[in-house]
Structure formats: C-alpha cells, structure tokens
Amino acid sequence: MRTQVAIIGAGPSGLLLGQLLHKAGIDNIIIERQSADYVLGRIRAGILEQITVDLLNEAGVGARVAAEGTVHHSIELVYRNTRHPIDVTGLTGGKVVTAYGQTEVTKDLMDARAAAGLTTLYSAADVSIHGFDGSSPVVRFRQNGELKELACDFIAGCDGFHGVCRASVPEGAITEYEKVYPFGWLGILADVPPVSTHAIVYANSERGFGLCSMRSLTRSRYYVQCPIEDKVEQWSDDRFWDELRRRLDPEMAERMVTGPSIEKSIAPLRSFVAEPMRFGRLFLAGDAAHIVPPTGAKGLNLAASDVKYLSSALIEYYHERTSAGIDDYSRKALARVWRAERFSWWLTSLMHRFPDTQGFGQKVQEAELEYLVNSEAASRSLAENYVGLPLDFGQFR
Template sequence: MRTQVAIIGAGPSGLLLGQLLHKAGIDNIIIERQSGDYVLGRIRAGILEQITVDLLAEAGVGERVKTDGTVHHSIELVFSGKRHAIDVHGLTGGKVVTAYGQTEVTRDLMDARSAAGLPTVYSAANVTVNDFDTDHPVVRYEKDGQTHEVTCDFIAGCDGFHGVCRASVPEGAITEYEKVYPFGWLGVLADVPPVSTHAIVYANSERGFGLCSMRSLTRSRYYVQCPIDDKVEAWSDDRFWDELRRRLDPDMAERMVTGPSIEKSIAPLRSFVAEPMRFGRLFLAGDAAHIVPPTGAKGLNLAASDVKYLSSAFIDHYIEKSSAGIDNYSQQALARVWRAERFSWWLTSLMHQFPDTAGFGQKVQEAELDYLVNSEALSRSLAENYVGLPLDFDVGLPLDFGRR
C-alpha cells in the first residue's frame, strides 16, 4: 500500500491528525496494535482547553463536545479546610475549559473516520517503522497471519509512551528527561452527580491530595493521592469515599453523593520529555514524546497542540510546497511542552504530600496557596496556564507558523 502519511496509533492524537489531514486532502492510514474496543475503553483525561475544542471543530467533530460538554469558568482550591474559587474566565479575558471525557473524544473521531471510509488497521501485530532516515519510509505489520507493507512520505508516531516509534530511534539521537513522583493517584469513576458542576476541585490536606472532576452531569471522576505501592484491592468503595471526604472542606464533603465504582485504578505520576520530536521523516506526537502528571490536565491538550503543529507542517509541505513547518515542528512543539511540564510540575508540587512535606513543608504549601488565592497576579498566572497557553507564542519562529 502507498500513502502520504502513515500514522502509528489510533488514540485521540492519531485520530485527530488523520481527520485534519483528510480535511486538507492529504492521504493517510492509521495503524493500531490494539483493537478498536480496547482503544475506546481506555479511561483518560476529560478537561479540554479551548484550543482543543476549536481543533475538534476544525476537524469536523465538534458538535457533541458543544452540546454534551460542560463549560467550567473557574477552578476551586481547598486547603486548611476551606475552599477558594479562582475565576479563570475573568482572569483570562473570557477563556474557559470544557469537561468532556477522552473516551467521547475518541468515539467522535472514530465515528468520523469510519463515516469517511478512511483506512484504519486495528489489532496490527509486530509493527515496525523503517527507513525514516531516507526519503522512502516503510511501515510493516502483521494482520491475520500475513505481513503487510506501507510505503509513505512521512511517519507520525502517535503510539504512546510504550509505542514502537520512539523506541525505533537510534541510540544517541534522542535525549530523555524524566521525573518520577513518589506517589500515585487512585481514581474512581462512578455514575453519581459531580460534587461541583462548574469547577474542578483541587484539595491540599495533611492526608494528601484529592481531586473532584466530572465526565458529565451524571458521571464523576474522583482521585486521592496514595502510596505508589498500594493495591486497588485494598481500597473498597467505602474506604475511598471516606478518604476523599476527609480531604475536602466540610460543606463539600457533606453534600458529596457517593455510589458504586464502575472503574477503579491506580496511576503512577511522572514527568517525561523526549527531545527532539523529529527524526528524519519520523515525527513524534503526544505521549510518544512527553508525559505530564495529570494534575494540570495537560496530557490530552498537549497531544492536540502537537497535532495542530504537525498537521500544519504537512499542509505546508503538500499544499504550500514549503518545508518551514516540518523543519520547525520539534522546536515549536517542545516550547509549549516544556511550559506545560513546568506548570504541571509546579501544581503537583504545591498540592501533594511528599515524604518531606509534613510539618514545615505543609505550612509552606498552605502559605503559598493563601498567597495564590489572594494575589491577582499569581491567580492570573494559574488561570492562564490552566486554560492553555496560545499556540503561537514567540519561540523565534515565523509569526504565521502554527496558526494555520
């Protein structure tokens, strides 16, 4: 088979890239090692920056997020037993975030790709990316007992942290930066109304971090910080709800509606960046290139901004006959990645219990949080980062790049 862009990975980043390229008339195929049902069943983030919402609309899949998503104008911080609202909308000149589950984003993109009859290969085994340091890259995979070969102009590695694309880069050509946090998040998904329908709630307490989020007006996603070696089996639903209440302010704890969990898991927290994000005709995007702790809700949104830069680069190449986008992709994407990494690290450090937090450390966190909620400048900085930094901030590149 011959195509222009071979996309490895059918998560949101790969599907969104495929849809944007299709809209621009650029041929592409998506190759995914898991089944479609598996991809659709993954429970992930659910807070979308306005940039991500706009990209979904640009890709022609923005209707459901507009009708079913819940717009948040603020976030709430709990510390010292009290809750404080940060007016994100007011502090950023009207910007907001939208609660809409990654599963729903994936479903919308899958449905659009299927309706357009675009080629997607699920359950592809032994995927390899080859010759990306030449002008004729090749992707090989096995399906139904046969080996298949796709020749292409470019390969987009949207296959996640454990994918084949980054692992195929020659040793010495890539630099990896990583910080592993000494705790995890125990997350529960439940069909109960969210304790707050207008804001995500971040809680700092001597017992550890807690977070109250939502997927819809009838489905909630809640988290508590837990030891990294904890086992899900040790956490009954009753234990989870009791622990979460202890980390919230009394009013919120009292009115929280609880119920049986429909999904429960423990996720480790890490920060990770691979540099660069381009190797010849192989480009990395999303979790294949970077991981952020979920505290700042940046993972899916960073993947979307990568895809925006990369789709613009391919459009420049094929439509405008320019190499500027391709040549600048890694620098442009990494500038936004590192700003999001900084924000996610800062918020994680501020809100969580670390081994040395008890006593003095806890008091310093509470003092900084008190300063944050009472300083318009610091509140604005939090709000600006939370809603998402612009795509086209200056990193020494042409002003029109990234705006396409």
C-alpha cells in the same frame, strides 16, 4: 499499500491528525496494535482547553462536545478545610475549559473517520518502522497472520509512551528527561452527579491530595493521592469515599453523592520529555514524546497542540512544497511542551504531600496557597496556564 502519511496509533492524537490531514486532502492510513473496542474502552482525561475544542471544530467533530460538554469558568482550591474559587474566565479575558471525556473525543473521531471511509488498520501485530532516516519510509506489521507493508512519505508516531516509534530511534539520537513522583493517584469512575458541576476541585490536606472532576452531569471522576506501593484491592469503595471526604472542606464533603465504582485504578505520576520530536521523516506526537502529571489536565491538550503544529507543517509541505514547517516542528512543539511540564510540575508540587512535606514543607505549601488565592497576579498566572497558553506564545521573541 502506499499512503502519504502513515500514522501509528489510533488514540485521540492519531485520529485527530488523520482527520485534519484528510480535510486538507492529504491521504493517510492509521495503524493500531489494539482492537477498536479496546481503544474506545480506555479511561483517560476529560478536561479540554479551548484550543483543543477549536481543533475539534476545525476537524469537523465539534458538534457533540458543544452539545454535551460542560463549560467550566473557575477552579476551586481547598486547603485548611476551606474552599477558595479562582475565577478563571474573569482572569483570562473570557477563556474557559470544557469537561468532556477523552473516550467521547475518541468516539467522535472514530465515527468521523468511518463516515469518511478512511482506512484504520486495527489489531496490527509486530509493528515496525524502517527507512525514516531516508526518503522512503516503510511500516511493516502483521494482520490476521499476514505480513503487510505500508510505504509512505512520512511517519507520525502517535502510539503512546510504550509505542514502537520512539523506541525505534537510534540510541544517541534522542535525549530523555524524566522525573518520577513518589506517589500515585487512586482514581474511580462512578455514575453519580459530580460534587461540583462548574469547577474542578483541587484539595491540599495533611492527608494528601484529592481531586474532584467530572465526565458528565451524571458521571464523576475522583482521585486521592496514595502510596505508589498500594494495590487497588486494598481500596474498597467505602474506604475511597471516606478518604476523599476527609480531604475536602466540610460543606462539600457533606453534600457529596457516593455510589459503586464502575472503574478503579492506580496511576503512577511522572514527568517525561524526549528531545527532539523529529527524526528524518519520523515525527513524535503526544505521549510518544512526553508525559505530564495529570494534575494540570495537560496530557490530551498537549497532544492536541502537537497535532496542530504537525498537521499545519504537513499541509504546508504538500500544498506549498516547502519543508519550513516540518523543519521547525520539534522546536515549536517542545517550547509548548516544556511550559506545560513546568505548570504541571508546579501544581503537583504545590498540592501533594511529599515524604518531606511535614512541618515546614506543609506550612510553605499553605503559605503559597494563601498568596495564590489572595494575589490577583498569582491567580491570573494559574488561570492562564490552566486554560492553555496561546499556540504561538513566545514563538517569535
């Protein structure tokens, strides 16, 4: 088999890259180690920046997010048992974010790829990549017990944090930066109306962090900070709902609708960046290159901006026969990555209870929150980072 671009990973970043390249007339094949049902069943993020929505429209898959997504114009911060709205739209000249589950994004992209008759090879075992430091990259894998080989011009590593692509880079050619946080997020998905339909709610309390989000007008996604050592089995639905209520303001806690969870899990929090994001004819994108704490809702959106930079560079290479874009891909992508890492780290540090956040630490958090909600400049900084900085922010300075 041969293609122009081999994409490893059929998550949102790989599927979006494949769709953008296809629309530009560039042949691509996606290789995924899991089944299509497994990929579609993964529960992930659900807040899209306007840049991500624009990319979905560019890829021709924006109809359902426009019809079914819920636009948010603000966020709400809770501390000292009081809720404070931040007018995101007003502070950013009209920008918004949209609540629309990553599972739905994946489905839209899968459906578009199938409708176009494009090749996605699921359940590929023993995937390995070769020759990306030269001019003839090759992907090898097993499917239905048969050894197969895919020759290509370029390899796009969209295969996540534990994927084969970053792991295949020679030792010493990559620098990794990591911060591991001393707590996790216990999250549940429940078919109950969200406690807030117009904003995500972030709560800072002496009991720890809480977050109220949504996937639709009938499905909610809620989280509480918990010890990283905790097990899901320790948390009954009743215990979860009781703990979340204790971290919210009284009015919101009172009107929260509860119900049985349909998914429950504990996720560790980490910040991670691998530099560079290009190695010869191999490019990393999304979680293969970086992880952010979910506090700032940047994971999926950062993957989408990687894909925008990478697809533009590859289109430029094939259409204009210049390598300027691919040569600059890593620098451009990493500039945006580190801005998102900074914002996610800052918001995580501000809203969570750390082992030393007692007394002085808690008071400093509350003082910063007080400044944040009462200073237009501070609120604007939060808002413009939350909706997503422009793709070319700072690129030409």
